[in-house]
Amino acid sequence: MGRDERSISRRDFARTAAAAALAVVGCERRSTQAVHLRFWNGFTGPDGRTMLRIIKQFNQQHENIQVTMQRMDWGTYYNKLFVAGLGNRAPDVFVLHSDQIDRFYRAGLMTPIDAMLTDGRVPMDDLDPNVLAKTSRAGKHYALPLDVHPLGMFYNRRLFADAGIAKAPQTQKEFVEALHRLKRAGDGGVAQWGFVLGWFRVIMYSIMSQYGGRIFDDATGALTLDSPACREAMSFMAGLIVEQKLVPEIENLAGMIGFRQGRVAMVWEGIFMLPELRRQTDLEFGAAPLVIVGNQPAVWAGTHNLCIRNGLDDRQTRAAMTFLKFLSDHSLDWADGGQIPVRRSLRQTERFAAMTAQAAFATQIPYVTYMPSTPFTVEYQVEFDLACDRVLRGSATPQEALADATTNIQRVMTRYEHWNTGSAP
Amino acid sequence: MIRRRWAGYLFLLPYLTLFGAFLLGPLIYGLVLSFMQYDMLSPEPAKFIGMENYSEALGDAYFWKSLRATTLFVVMSVPITIPLALLLAVAVEAVNGKRQMFYRIAIFAPSVVSVSVVSLIWRWFYNKEFGLLNALLAPLGVEPIGWLNTPLTAMTGIVVMTLWWTIGGPMLVLLAGLKQIPAQYYEAAAIDGAVGWRAFARITLPLLRPALLFSLVMNLIGAFQVFGQPFILTGGGPELGTRVAMQYIYQTAFQFYRLGYGAAMSWLLFLVIAVFAAFQFRMMRER
């Protein structure tokens, strides 16, 4: 071995050692640099509290992924999300209701999450197929459903017992009979009502669906709001309010307040109202599936879908998917706050069975129906609300109200005509 | 003299910079926008369409309906607000000593509460079945009234709530105006035998004219732009009867994402406000 060889080999050794050291240090630096994910949603109130807890848990368990959550009320949330998306300030993970997916899909704000479903991180057959289908566009899934929150019935046990009603009504006949039995006069008006309307949009949508009515035709996407089925559905509820006076005039807030005061026997509300009811400690209430007043089972539901922003790099996307999987796996914790997991295996656990209200509402999942998702969702919902408003106040017949709504929605559709609205329910 | 002029511009500079960047600039942008079709949901880029947005607005039944709601609010609230504020200012000014400060604070207190909480309280208050107002009226044998259930009573409810919430502001302005009228004027007039109503008409009102005009114009402009109260109290209902112009514009721009159309309606609303305000100026000046 000449002197040169030794030097070379020493130099080589030094270089290799240096490279190895750098590699080690470099690796460590990369793994200690956590990925920061921004998560936006509309979870205010008790929803927000529950989600904050889950996120705290996630951050503790994952040193290399840190999630910060921003929240605001849903109305503002969607506006900001959209504007932020256009201004390149969109968050990394965000929530979308099923009927809002189209707007954001068309703006190209989400990336498909099929990777998670196919590699078994979240087993595709563990998710309710009808819920998952809502996130699919052009053959790919653009969001991961986290929960299902259907409408259902909460009833006052004591008022039922007093009126001699043994179990929650399930058919139209039982329901109307209960209304008669539960209405009680008092000084200066009615002291007790059997039922009060709350969020009438989703209630009317449920009833309409139970009569087979649809806003848009499933196959063609044409507007079918002014149909005999829809009119019949509207007439039914309007009749209860205007003619039979079994249900008071509509006014937002009324249902929940009256129910909590113990002056209303039944309300049709989403499962997300559960925390509010639990706070009313002197109220004994039960939960049951929604009454089927029409000829087929149907009930409105919403779903919070988790989306990952388009344009994240690989590392961020992987982190986001880890976060999504965590949320999905922990959806029983989420359910605690008044939601229902969309993971069927989790619904079969004892823990879920102990959540009696959620379990009762969950029996409706096979026949839940969503409000149609279109690019112009807000616009048609304004018209739908107006039509319901007019019919339920008795200032227009179902025919008139639905015909007017049809004209106005048609105008909106014509404006969007040059796109394909193909995403009817 | 020239130096003063330059100093004058220097004094104006901070204001002009901020004004240009954050008021005038966006305003001009908005004006340009009103001549364009800019729907954020459309895959097409924004394009110039001239007066089409304006003609659509003028033919839009919903726009006119919202203008009617706004005008109803203005007509119901402004003529009550200013005279009431004047009455309260005079009443408070007539009180001596520490008590006056208490009244000032008490009448102004509602203005300090934020709009969302105020509307929440009053929505509860007005609820037909379970609200406080009907609960208070029930022992008097009054049947429950659906205050928010018809457009006219709902608008009245909104006006009453707004009155409660905002009377403190104009009252303060008029109070400041009252305090600046020297006591000597009243004393001199009293010597001539003018007291009470005559003193009020001859001395107070004329000297208050700038303050009154100011309050009136500000109140008018604010009333035309009312948004928060009806939005939270009734959501624009019943049957969109209280959906004021600002809410419709807000919906159009931020929920339907039709920015060009929303901008055009905003400018039409501006025209309405400008006409009313100019009319007010003219009327007050002539007297």
Add this chain to the structure above:
Amino acid sequence: MNNRFSKLEIIAVLAAFLGIAPVVLMILTSFKPDGEVVKFESILPKTPTLENYRHIAANPEEVPILRWLFNSVFVSTSVTLLVVTVTSLAAYALARVQPPGGRVIFTLSLACMMVPGQILLVPLYMILNKLGWIDTPLALILPHGASAFGVFLLHAFFKSVPRELEEAAAIDGCSMLRIYWHVMLPISRPVLATLAIFVFLGSWNDFLSPLVFTDSVEQFTLPVGVALFQSSYASEYGLTFAACVICTLPVLLLFAIFSRQIMAGMVAGALKD
């Protein structure tokens, strides 16, 4: 004279009662547990509780109310100082120096007041985004600096101040800045105080700007933060009212203090006559 006095005071009493009663009600309600709030059974709490306040104090992650309070105070104070400075300078120039183009500026400002504020939201958002100010206090402070309202109010006042005072100072050789600082500002204290109150309050209660221009919960001001207790479907009334009390009382206190300043300032102004 005495009769009118007491008649007028009755009106003041009535108005004061109507004004303060709902506020007092709100304060009392914040001490009720949520289950009792919906029932309206009594005005005073049947089972008074500090639970609402405790919840707010104990959950700084969910409700960083001290942070919101700080943000609101910081932003509102900054806006007030900015507006008073900027508009008094501008109004003085317009009222006294009357540079060419002054009339145009004045009319333009007045016109801008009449434009519905919403129309500015999107363009402002884009400008602030370009500047990188979104989600910082700068976005909440600077856009409000050019207050046409302030210019309008102060211009009217400055015009009504007798010129002799300034002319005397000018003869003594004072520059415009010194006249402004030593002569005009002291006299204008009541008006400046009034402007300050309106601007402060407007900024304190401003809901739309912080909602649109901030993203992070830590940057929220009080009105936006308090709104987090209301979900779209339900409201946690007790918590909302408790949070609202926390927002409202400091301002009322501030106003009470300010109120004395105004009175002092106005008395001084009247004595000058």
